[in-house]
Amino acid sequence: MTSRAQRLLVLGILVVAVVSACRKKQPEVAPQPVANTPPETCDQRCRDSIRAADERRRADSIANAERLAKEARDRAVAGLRATLAEKVFFEYDQSMLTDEARAALDRKLTVLKANAGLRLRISGHADERGSDEYNIALGQRRAVAVKRYLMDQGIDGGRLDVVSFGEEQPAVQGGTEEAFAKNRRAEFEITAGGETLTAPR
Amino acid sequence: MGRLSTLRALCLTIVICGAATRGLAQDTTFRQGVQLSLRYAPGTRPGIVVLPISGEFGDSMRAILQRDLDYGDRVTIIPTDVPTAAAAAASDGSTINYPLFAKLGAVGIVQVTWASAAIARVAVHNVAQGKIERTQDFPLGGDPKVPDGVPDWRLSVHAVADEMEQWITGIRGIAATRIVYSSGGRIWQIDSDGAVAIPLTPVSMAMSPAWHPRGSFVAYSAMGGSGNWQVLLRETGGASRVLNTTPGGQNITPVFSPDGSTLVYSHARELGNDLYAVNPFAPDAVRKVTVGRGSDNMSPTFSPDGRQLAFTSNRTGRPEVYISDADGTNAEPLTLGQYSDQSYNSNPDWSPDGRAIAYQSQIAGRFQVISMGLRDRSPKRLTSDGINEDPSWAPDSRHIVFTSNRTGVQQLFVLDVESGRTRQLTHSGAKVRTGDWSSYLKR
Numbered sequence: 001m002t003s004r005a006q007r008l009l010v011l012g013i014l015v016v017a018v019v020s021a022c023r024k025k026q027p028e029v030a031p032q033p034v035a036n037t038p039p040e041t042c043d044q045r046c047r048d049s050i051r052a053a054d055e056r057r058r059a060d061s062i063a064n065a066e067r068l069a070k071e072a073r074d075r076a077v078a079g080l081r082a083t084l085a086e087k088v089f090f091e092y093d094q095s096m097l098t099d100e101a102r103a104a105l106d107r108k109l110t111v112l113k114a115n116a117g118l119r120l121r122i123s124g125h126a127d128e129r130g131s132d133e134y135n136i137a138l139g140q141r142r143a144v145a146v147k148r149y150l151m152d153q154g155i156d157g158g159r160l161d162v163v164s165f166g167e168e169q170p171a172v173q174g175g176t177e178e179a180f181a182k183n184r185r186a187e188f189e190i191t192a193g194g195e196t197l198t199a200p201r
Numbered sequence: 202m203g204r205l206s207t208l209r210a211l212c213l214t215i216v217i218c219g220a221a222t223r224g225l226a227q228d229t230t231f232r233q234g235v236q237l238s239l240r241y242a243p244g245t246r247p248g249i250v251v252l253p254i255s256g257e258f259g260d261s262m263r264a265i266l267q268r269d270l271d272y273g274d275r276v277t278i279i280p281t282d283v284p285t286a287a288a289a290a291a292s293d294g295s296t297i298n299y300p301l302f303a304k305l306g307a308v309g310i311v312q313v314t315w316a317s318a319a320i321a322r323v324a325v326h327n328v329a330q331g332k333i334e335r336t337q338d339f340p341l342g343g344d345p346k347v348p349d350g351v352p353d354w355r356l357s358v359h360a361v362a363d364e365m366e367q368w369i370t371g372i373r374g375i376a377a378t379r380i381v382y383s384s385g386g387r388i389w390q391i392d393s394d395g396a397v398a399i400p401l402t403p404v405s406m407a408m409s410p411a412w413h414p415r416g417s418f419v420a421y422s423a424m425g426g427s428g429n430w431q432v433l434l435r436e437t438g439g440a441s442r443v444l445n446t447t448p449g450g451q452n453i454t455p456v457f458s459p460d461g462s463t464l465v466y467s468h469a470r471e472l473g474n475d476l477y478a479v480n481p482f483a484p485d486a487v488r489k490v491t492v493g494r495g496s497d498n499m500s501p502t503f504s505p506d507g508r509q510l511a512f513t514s515n516r517t518g519r520p521e522v523y524i525s526d527a528d529g530t531n532a533e534p535l536t537l538g539q540y541s542d543q544s545y546n547s548n549p550d551w552s553p554d555g556r557a558i559a560y561q562s563q564i565a566g567r568f569q570v571i572s573m574g575l576r577d578r579s580p581k582r583l584t585s586d587g588i589n590e591d592p593s594w595a596p597d598s599r600h601i602v603f604t605s606n607r608t609g610v611q612q613l614f615v616l617d618v619e620s621g622r623t624r625q626l627t628h629s630g631a632k633v634r635t636g637d638w639s640s641y642l643k644r
Contacts, residue, residue, distance in 0.1 A: 093519075093545075121428065131547045131561060131568070131590060132634055133409055133454050134513060134520055136430060137467070137474045137497040140451050144472045162471065163428035164451060168406055 080197045081190070083107050084120065087171075088146060090184040093130065095141040097149055101186075105146065108188070109153050114200040117193035121161045122146050125187065127180035128167045139164030146186045161191065246277040247308040249369060252290055253283050254313045258345045262321070262358050266311065268394050269362030269376035272624070274599070274617040276369055279307050299331040309334070309369050313361075323361055325368050335368055342643075352397050359393065360643040375595045377643040380602050381410035381419050382613055382636040384629050388421050388435070391613075393595075393638075395626045401435055409500075411456045412639040420444075420455035420464060420481070432466050434481055446479050446487045454499045458527075459507045465490060467499035474499050476512060476529065490529035502551045502558070503527070511535060511549040511558050522549045522560050522573075535573060536560065536580075546571075548591050552598040553640075559583070559592035559601055570603050572618060583616060593638045602626060602636045 042050070086108070088101035097105070112118055124139030124146075143162035151157045172179040249270060254263045271278045281289075285305075289298040290312070302310055310326035316338045324336040339361050343353025359376035366374035378393045386404040391397065401410075407423035418434050425431045425443070430451045432444040444452070444464070451474065455466040464481040467474045474497040476490035491498040496516040503510060507527060514523045517534070521544065525532035535558060536546035545563035552559065556575055561568040562582075570584045570592045583592075587607030594601055601616045613626040613636045627633045 123428070129563075129566070130545070131500075131513070131520070133500050134497070134515075134547050136451065136453050137469065137499055140469055140474075141472065141497070148472075161428070164430070165406075165424075 076199050077197045080111050080199060081194070083111055084118075084190060085188055087185045087187055089181060090142055090186075092127070092180070092184065093138065095124075095138065095145045097145055101146075102149065105149055106153075109150065109155065110200040111197070112150065112155050112159070115193055115197055117196065118190065119159045119161070119192040121163060121189045121191045123187045123189070124162070124164045125169060125171070125183060125185050126167045127183040128170065128175070129180065130167070132166060136164050136166035139166045142184075142186050246275060247369065248279045248306040249276045249309050249311060250279050250281050250286070250302055250305065250307045251311045252281075252313070253286050256315060258354075259313075261345065262313065265355060265358045265394065266313070266362045266365065269359055269374060270311075270366060272376065272394060272615070273362075273366050273374040273597075274620055274622060275366060275372060275374075276309075277306075279305050281305065297326060297331075299326070299328050302326075302328050311365055321361060323365065325365065337364070339364070352392075352399065355392055355397060356643050363641070363644070372597065373641075375597045375600060377641055378596060378639045379416075379642060380593070380613065380626065380636050380638050381412060381421075382627070382633055383408040383410060383421070384627075384633045385631040388419065390419075391627060393615075395624075395628070398627065398629070402433075402441055407433075409454045409635050411637050413457050414459055414461045414640050416639050416642040417461075418457075420457065420466075422453040422455060422466070432464070444479070444481055446477075446485075454501065456501050456503065458503050459505055465501045465503075465510065467497075467501070469497075473497065476501050476510070478527075488528075490527075491525070491532070492529065498523075500548050502549050504551050505553050505555045511551055511560075513547040513549065520545050520547045522546045522558065524558075535578070536562070550593045552594045553596050554598040556598065559594060559603075561590045561592065561603075570601065570616075572601075583618060589614075591635050593636050595638045596640050600638075602638050604634055604636065 086104050088097070088104050090096070090101070091098070122143045124141065124143030126135035126138045130138060140162065143164055147157065147160045147162050150160060167183070170179070170183045171185060172182040251263050251267050251270070253259065267278045270276050289301040290296065297310065307328050310328060312324045312326060314322045316322040319341050321339045321341055322336060323339055325334045326332065327334045339357070341354060342357040343355070344350030345354045356377055362376045363374035366372065376393050379390045380393065381388055381390045381401070383389070386406045387400045388402040388407045388410045389398055389400050401419060402421070402423070405423040407421050410419050410421040412419060417437050420432060420434050422430050422432050429449055430453050432452045432455045433441045434444060435441040450471065451469040453467050455464055457464055462480055462482070463478050465476055465478045468477045469475070473493050473495040475493045476498050478488045478490050479485050490510070491512070491514070493514065493516060496514060498512055498514045498516070501510050501512040509524055510527055511522055511524050513520050515521070521537055522535045523532050524535050535549070536544070546560055549558045549560040557572045558575065559570060559572045562571045567588045568590045569582055570589045572581045572583055573579070574581065583601065584603070584605065587605050589603050589605045592601045592603045599618055601618060602613055603616065604611050605614045607614070608625065610630065611632045611634065612629065613633050614623055615626050616623045
């Protein structure tokens with residue numbers, strides 16, 4: 001083999017190696033701090049100081065990676081919590097679930113199914129127009145309608161508590177139809193399993 | 202009794218004679234001179250003077266007596282200032298210038314002197330005959346000098362006023378009563394004249410208080426720590442305890458039977474409220490009263506003989522008032538869409554004389570108080586100003602306490618069904634709800 005041919009062969013191997021390196025995606029790893037090499041004149045104190053700085057950088061780097069991971073987890077959990085907390089609304093003097101209410105409950109279902117330890121308290125509310133006493137029963141009826149829908153979709157009823165506030169805790173003050181509509185609702189509170197929420201797969 | 206009848210007969214005589222000259226229209230407003238009407242009652246209000254009362258709390262006692270007699274809506278209090286009264290009556294009451302009082306329009310005079318420091322000697326004078334009709338000593342309870350003693354003292358003065366009304370008109374007043382209500386998550390009581398509002402419970406989202414017929418207990422519902430509505434009993438002057446048959450589910454709107462031995466309340470384990478009955482003072486099995494089959498049945502009220510119940514039920518889809526036997530059988534609707542197709546009738550209260558049931562009915566989107574006569578099932582609308590709810594009858598079956606937002610924040614008002622005269626009972630900054638008028642707390 002001539003020296004020219006040898007050079008071409010070496011060049012080819014290099015090209016293949018580079019292309020191959022470019023194709024392969026490197027696994028994501030936490031950035032490694034670059035260790036400092038102590039100068040030859042560095043005494044023991046100097047070397048200790050450099051080592052300590054290296055360790056700090058390493059620790060900071062790990063903490064940063066953990067923080068980013070936690071933020072990502074928190075965002076995901078916040079999304080799940082928002083899904084669970086989403087209110088459902090009712091027509092006047094009605095406890096029948098609307099299509100919108102069912103859709104909101106279906107979104108909760110996936111979270112409930114992915115988190116077997118999750119328990120919810122469903123609270124029913126009424127607008128101010130009915131009688132105070134009748135509205136306590138109406139709020140109960142709404143909360144139970146929600147519970148039964150979730151049970152029909154396979155959720156254990158023991159995970160769902162119901163409570164009625166009647167018209168005692170309006171979400172919105174005021175005597176307008178808009179305010180009434182916002183107050184005829186069921187609300188959801190996580191009573192157990194909220195710390196270990198995992199997203200549905 | 203004979204002398205009392207004389208006074209009543211005198212009132213009647215004056216009334217009838219007067220009617221001949223003044224026409225037939227009822228007149229319940231005060232004018233100088235004799236009050237005139239064809240009928241002795243209702244509509245006629247004989248003029249009465251309450252003489253100034255000596256002693257440290259004499260002025261307070263006189264003010265309470267005058268107000269109570271006025272609020273009874275059966276007599277007209279002739280406002281007499283102290284100089285005028287002094288000119289007409291000696292300070293010790295030994296001499297009364299009857300002609301002067303007759304000129305002022307008084308038929309009777311109430312005079313209070315002191316048999317001892319805490320015993321009021323009350324006399325009622327017949328002005329036309331110029332003599333005392335009746336005298337009686339009334340021991341006063343409590344002590345107006347200390348805050349804790351004021352409620353009992355006022356109650357005993359109210360009882361004097363009720364007795365005076367009985368002497369003068371033959372019908373007992375309603376002053377020695379109280380109204381319980383909920384406001385700011387607590388149960389409160391207030392005297393029938395609107396004085397001395399006292400909270401009875403801590404803040405616990407409490408509502409629907411109901412008096413025991415003897416005034417010894419108040420039952421109410423409140424939200425417990427677990428979010429369940431419980432029925433609680435509060436003994437007068439004592440603490441509250443949870444009715445042990447109501448640990449879970451929803452337990453609301455308690456009411457005592459007229460003999461006080463049974464408590465009926467609305468319970469839902471989950472879906473559908475039914476009425477249940479229990480003896481709250483002894484270990485007792487709970488008896489189911491209504492068979493609502495998933496509907497909501499609540500806000501019960503007993504007939505005065507204890508044999509029947511009226512309650513709210515949505516068994517036909519909308520809230521309506523039903524009547525049944527006390528065991529829940531023979532349920533039939535009392536109201537059914539009287540004012541619109543979208544009817545909403547609820548919160549009945551049976552009058553103590555058994556003749557009517559008051560309830561609230563939604564008319565043009567607003568609740569109004571209605572009284573349904575039971576003989577002919579004829580509804581009579583009693584309110585029109587603002588939103589008016591939760592009627593409760595006074596022991597005289599003539600006055601009703603109810604809530605209204607007519608002056609802004611919802612408060613309790615008292616209506617005289619006969620004359621339409623209305624007065625505001627509470628003046629709270631917070632919304633006031635679910636009032637219940639007691640029976641007589643002192644006689």
